[in-house]
Amino acid sequence: MLEKDILYKKIRDKTAVIGVIGLGYVGLPLAVIAAKKGYKVIGVETQEAKVSKINQAVSYIDDINDEDLKMVVSCGYLKAAFDYEVLNNVDIVIICVPTPLDKYQYPDVSYIKKSAEEIGKRLNKGMLVVLESTTYPGTTEELLCPILQMNSGLVCKSDFYLAFSPERIDPGNNIYRVNNIPKVVGGIDKESAKLAAEFYRCIIDAAVHEVTSTKVAEMSKILENTYRNVNIGLINEMAILCNKMEISIWEVIEAAKTKPYGFQAFYPGPGLGGHCIPLDPYYLAWKAREFGCPTKLIEMSGEINNYMPQYIVERSAKILNRFNKSLKSSKIVVLGIAYKNDISDYRESPSLKIINYFIKEGSEVKFNDPYIESYFYNGAKYNSSNMTSDLLSHADLVVITTAHEKYDYDFIQKNSRYIFDTKNATKALENKENIELL
DSSP states (O other): OOHHHHHHHHHHHTOOEEEEEOOSTTHHHHHHHHHHTTOEEEEEOSOHHHHHHHHTTOOOSTTSOHHHHHHHHHTTSEEEESSGGGGGGOSEEEEOOOOOBOTTSOBOOHHHHHHHHHHHHTOOTTOEEEEOSOOOTTHIIIIIHHHHHHHHOOOBTTTBEEEEOOOOOOTTOSSSOGGGSOEEEEESSHHHHHHHHHHHHHHOSSOEEEESOHHHHHHHHHHHHHHHHHHHHHHHHHHHHHHHTTOOHHHHHHHHTTOSSSOOOOOOOSOOOSSSTTTHHHHHHHHHHHTTOOOHHHHHHHHHHHHHHHHHHHHHHHHHHHTTOOSTTOEEEEEOOSSSTTOOOOTTOHHHHHHHHHHHTTOEEEEEOTTOSEEEETTEEEEOOOOOHHHHHTOSEEEEOSOOTTSOHHHHHHHOSOEEESSOTTTTOSOOTTEEEO
């Protein structure tokens, strides 16, 4: 029997052993759904604290509850390890490591490189490797493949299989989760794509869309997030203009939404957060330079979105000026650290920058987030304050940066001197005399 046929059989009868590298917001949900489908899954994580928590069935991811984790861990379908040696006997390896930007806004693919080197040392004939980490088009073919071949002595396409399938995780989304979001799969060759697609069809309950190459799959992910980045940049710019023209951007959006075609509503805010949308367009812009192709629209939208935290502070200064106060020595309370509502994820959150700007201007800043007790930023630790009437009433300005549903906005309004609502979180309140919207 050919090696590919052996792998197909293992996938279909669920005897294939799955390795998942990186057990964060992407890797852990994927590992859990594969384990729930009956596959033995071994997760590799470089943070020993996370390894310990998983093996004790304690979740640190919002979208994974302890009950689901306990079920697959106690049955022996999922275990975590710190050592890459556990990959020696796996059949499929899925890479779900971070792909941040460096200080020059260039792609940092060091985590992918490290994973590829470690996998390569343990690569066996007939193994399938799938990259899920968001990255620039060409990463799988031009970076991952050569490293795997160099460290294993094996040849891609003939000795092992390689594919790319972009993650589409939306933390906090209670409708679309890993198991019901359609999957895009692109292989280094047709056989790699078919094998990867077969595996995903066995673990998710949504369609699997095969494309002709890893580059197409990589670009599809970049397009999805760049589309959002550009449109959010547009609506943020519109919000700035509407404020100068004394027009409510929120009312404008509601009016435009009545058109049944040709318009999709995007909403302004204090900036972009999360791992994907603020970063992915820079991956594309960086790669585009290799081809001498300018990405003016993409880069401009990034500039607008990156400016929003500073704009929030500038608007806050103008509000305080009306009360004969300056940012220096003013007491500011920021509500919301998470980058989106009802989650605890604060990666790339604009709130972190906003607080930092306030502090640099000499403001006395406190924050509250019902999902985040503390956070680290630029080497310093910041602790959440309890939501009390004293916290709000002693503030010169309360700035809402995350529209958590747990917040009692009626309570917040009644106990605050003045509120700057950057998310239209107070839209249900009738009396807005002490509220200014973005």
